[in-house]
Amino acid sequence: MKNRRNFLKNSALLATGLAVSAPLLAKSESVNSKSPDFPGIIFTQKEQGRWEGKAGSHVPVVTVKGNMLTMQTFHPMTEEHYIVRHTVVDKNGKLLGAKTFHPTDVRAISTIELPNGFHGKLYATSFCNKHDFWLKEFSV
Numbered sequence: 556m557k558n559r560r561n562f563l564k565n566s567a568l569l570a571t572g573l574a575v576s577a578p579l580l581a582k583s584e585s586v587n588s589k590s591p592d593f594p595g596i597i598f599t600q601k602e603q604g605r606w607e608g609k610a611g612s613h614v615p616v617v618t619v620k621g622n623m624l625t626m627q628t629f630h631p632m633t634e635e636h637y638i639v640r641h642t643v644v645d646k647n648g649k650l651l652g653a654k655t656f657h658p659t660d661v662r663a664i665s666t667i668e669l670p671n672g673f674h675g676k677l678y679a680t681s682f683c684n685k686h687d688f689w690l691k692e693f694s695v
């Protein structure tokens with residue numbers, strides 16, 4: 556149980572650290588849209604790397620209604636294989652919301668409230684315990 560807690564804690568810290576670095580990735584992606592700065596570490600719809608074919612169940616799907624943002628990763632949630640954490644970060648690296656999941660959660664879905672009148676670029680991240688760190692860049 557202690558190892559499991561440590562794994563979750565370390566995974567959450569890794570996900571947060573990578574999410575904070577997302578703005579750097581976005582800048583470089585605009586220069587070279589073919590490959591992210593962190594190949595093999597950060598995966599996207601376009602750059603699935605060693606997890607080719609896994610984007611559909613790992614890239615978070617984002618919907619925004621008013622100032623409520625919902626993100627869902629359409630991924631199984633089992634004790635052995637599940638989504639560990641979601642984050643939403645703005646272009647300045649500010650964490651706007653995060654949710655850590657437990658394998659007993661039925662779905663990897665999270666909702667955050669955006670600042671009133673927010674418009675701009677955001678980064679949604681989803682971390683799988685087996686298929687690593689996935690990023691979706693979008694604008695509101």
Ligand SMILES: [Fe+2]
Pocket residue numbers: 613630636637683684685686
């Ligand atoms: Fe996975």
